[in-house]
Amino acid sequence: MIKIIGTGHILQKSVNEVRETILAIKPDFVAVELDRKRYEILKENNFELNFEQVYSHYSASDLFSSPAGIIQYLLANIQREFGKKLNVFPGSEMKEAILCAKEINANIILIDRNIDVTMNRILNLPLNEKINMLTLSPKMTKDIDFEDGINSILDTKNLEKITNIMKKFPKFYKGLVEERDAYMAMNLYSLQSRFPYANIVAIVGAGHNEGIEKFLNKLNKKVTDVDINAINKVEKISQLSHFTNILFALILIFALIFLKLRFR
Template sequence: MIYKTCRFVKSWYSRGFEIGLVFNQLQRSNHTVCSIFPRNFSATTSIDLPKSATLLHSDNEATVVLLGTVHFSKQSVEDVSEIVRAINPNAILVELCRQRVSLLELDDKKFLEDAKNFDAQKLKEAVKGQNFVSGMLHAMLLKTYADIAKELGVAPGGEFRRAYQEMKKIPGCKLFLGDRPIQITIARAFQSLSVYELGQVMYHLTTSNPKPIDKLQLEKYKDRDYVQAQFEEITKDVPAFKKIFHVFVDERDKCLAYSLQECVRSVVKNPRVLAVVGMGHVDGIVKYYGKMRQEDIVPLLLLPPRPYYKVLLAKGMKLTFYFLIFSFFFRLIFG
């Protein structure tokens, strides 16, 4: 089992998450992988970057720039183009997985039109095929995205689409998907909660009345101290969110850091890499970059065993269903 999982991880990171496969004009070739992990993060080259960008590595071996973005910010979109002009990257990594790759082809105008008319039918179609808990979370996220898009007039993921567009303009440049599959993240988050914690989270999500977000407030999320303060406020009100944030943020920080390492490894000659991620992942990626190994990532791609209470609940519902059927036919036959 572990061997198969390791093979899956190796395939996912070294080949599977590379969008270059999609573009027929980019021919893949086999090269010897060179080790270019940074020995330190000190910059030896002066590069003019926006304040939201971090220079992870800059020397004769490689240049790696990490851009922290706000997903509905027009300025974040422009920051992508600014960095592309500064370093002329030959690889760009984005905080997306295969399940969300359609975001790169999203029609902004159509999304904004749909957001204005976001109804129960569209919500039902979006979560079709998911289990109850995952579907509920996905529905809440979609509703939140639609509300913010309608309020700000900006479709989500604009910075990723700009990165994708800039990549296509640069000969030989490739785009990488660096995030863990969203289904694994959601499943791990909810399986980490007890019954009480799950109820606590659900109650908060369904009863909270978030304040409208304006463009000025949105830009505050580029400030790491502000993001940390928001995190502390939420976890103070609902402690169970600490477990969810651990899965959604810290675990994904490790996956993104490892993906970025593999992205840099895959560019054989003079890597110039731009990574575009949400601002909340910047500190974690800086912390883990250059330190992650494949064996560190394997456990983060596995679903933990189902909690005992869920197994009992499922069996109880199944037995109840059988009992109701038996009772129905018993009354039908014997009156």
């Protein structure tokens, strides 16, 4: 049995739900939306490291030597701005899942794709899509309803709106969401195939829940196959793409400024 919990990376209620579910089910495996790189940083610090401190383990040259590093850094800051309002560090529910798994002696499974591969896929967007993201995203996000505070981000209607916004940029959506949905679903399917009688609890971001379940259903029905090698391929980035990726990073800079102003 696979139980998938869709969480908000900066919501205390998600941290609580993760702990309650894992301790209630006592699964054989706890799968988390982490890759080896992020997990090892936590492990090196005995899992006492706050996720917002993860980036302090990278030198400035690592973070700012490429558009990918800049974007990763800005993404962390955007999540941190949300988290400060709720006193919850980004990714706290993943850390909680790991600690709970250790409490019940469950096996921890890392199911997410390497973050460097994901950033590579995102940065290979066609120029027109990057321009559209730069010009259209601020207008589209106005439709998201924050009347009940940031906790409302997990409301079904808001999740649908966010998904629909991202689908306006198909290559971006494919690299950030759809391919990772397929990658994580394949990892869960492989685990289930090897241990058919095991109980598995998977902790993933709410935006991945539906997609993972869709791919799992297709895999179980043998109507699709996921080519791990294809979605794990690092593509060469052209010089033009390097230039346009700087503009792409500006989107997140403006988003960070917007969030600071909106939620201060």
